[in-house]
Amino acid sequence: MADNEFAGSALYATWTCAAGTIQINTEFRNWNYNDQGDSIDATAGGDVYRRNLKSYDNNQVTCSFLLQSTGGTVTRNAFQRFVAGTLVWGEAGTATGAVKTTMPAYVESASRSVPYNDVVSMDVTFIQNGAVTHGAY
Amino acid sequence: MSAFNALNTGIYTTLSGGTALTGALGGTAIYYQQAPDEAALPYVVWSYQGGGDDNITPSRMKSLLVYVRAYAVTPAQAGTIDAYCDALLHGKKLTVTGWNNFWTAREEDIALVENLPDKTQIHSAGGIYRIRIT
Numbered sequence: 001m002a003d004n005e006f007a008g009s010a011l012y013a014t015w016t017c018a019a020g021t022i023q024i025n026t027e028f029r030n031w032n033y034n035d036q037g038d039s040i041d042a043t044a045g046g047d048v049y050r051r052n053l054k055s056y057d058n059n060q061v062t063c064s065f066l067l068q069s070t071g072g073t074v075t076r077n078a079f080q081r082f083v084a085g086t087l088v089w090g091e092a093g094t095a096t097g098a099v100k101t102t103m104p105a106y107v108e109s110a111s112r113s114v115p116y117n118d119v120v121s122m123d124v125t126f127i128q129n130g131a132v133t134h135g136a137y
Numbered sequence: 138m139s140a141f142n143a144l145n146t147g148i149y150t151t152l153s154g155g156t157a158l159t160g161a162l163g164g165t166a167i168y169y170q171q172a173p174d175e176a177a178l179p180y181v182v183w184s185y186q187g188g189g190d191d192n193i194t195p196s197r198m199k200s201l202l203v204y205v206r207a208y209a210v211t212p213a214q215a216g217t218i219d220a221y222c223d224a225l226l227h228g229k230k231l232t233v234t235g236w237n238n239f240w241t242a243r244e245e246d247i248a249l250v251e252n253l254p255d256k257t258q259i260h261s262a263g264g265i266y267r268i269r270i271t
Contacts, residue, residue: 009195025195026194026195026196027194027195027196028194028195029193029194065194066194066196069237069239117240117242119198119239
């Protein structure tokens with residue numbers, strides 16, 4: 001039976017901000033989307049289990065990618081703390097029907113790792129800054 | 138261009154451009170994979186010992202292990218020539234057409250002796266270099 005699993009290499013992802021549009025998937029190593037948010041404890045009276053009300057969304061994306069020596073200042077400017085923009089990505093690529101997620105966000109943190117004997121990489125955490133759109137290509 | 142061909146050109150150009158090395162060799166006796174039959178000692182040979190694509194990002198990145206060694210009539214002469222090769226390769230950036238060499242470092246030291254049928258010996262000294270290109 002044919003299965004339809006796919007590898008992370010299929011990812012397509014862009015970050016559009018004042019510095020321009022950065023295609024993240026070109027050099028990415030890891031991408032993690034966490035659909036999370038706050039909840040309000042509504043447990044009361046004779047409840048025998050905890051009840052919660054849905055509250056604010058607080059989705060998060062963390063990604064890791066390799067820095068390019070030819071990148072100049074564009075990458076640095078695009079991934080500075082509190083730079084706002086829009087993340088668009090599709091885990092399965094951009095084929096028609098593939099899942100597409102659009103998330104207004106800002107950069108919560110961006111760290112650059114410079115190991116002596118390995119490639120230089122950057123880890124960025126994005127925090128939701130608007131309504132997330134779950135669509136398809 | 139093939140990574141093999143591009144890197145081979147880079148290695149040969151780098152080694153043959155070293156005046157101390159070519160002086161010790163008496164020329165550019167620097168060969169890929171194997172020296173010609175009955176080549177006069179000393180000479181240098183390089184070959185691939187392993188490695189390949191990293192496959193950690195969509196961009197092509199290779200991590201190759203290249204064994205560069207000198208063959209000579211004495212261990213001392215082989216060691217001296219190996220040191221010249223080391224000075225040209227370790228920590229240096231090679232010109233690899235179509236690729237960017239961002240890491241070249243020696244990882245293993247190897248010294249061997251070969252006994253020929255006529256009871257003479259050939260001594261080799263060299264190292265395995267990890268060469269990373271993207």
